């Protein structure tokens with residue numbers, strides 16, 4: 111019996127990107143995790159450790175939360 115290798119078919123699902131660009135380190139390592147039980151969204155950069163927490167009120171899309179995260183980062187006075 112000949113073993114036939116099936117071609118791996120990639121199923122491309124339309125999905126939001128899981129990682130976002132970090133405003134501090136510029137890497138694509140920011141992850142938005144939504145905790146619906148505690149009604150918070152936690153945004154963490156896996157590279158530099160930049161972190162933010164947002165209440166899940168009107169913001170429910172990871173993209174919206176990520177935008178607030180970036181806004182907050184730029185609004186915050188920089189520590190030197």
Ligand SMILES: [Zn+2]
Pocket residue numbers: 132133134135136137155156157158159160
């Ligand atoms: Zn970072």
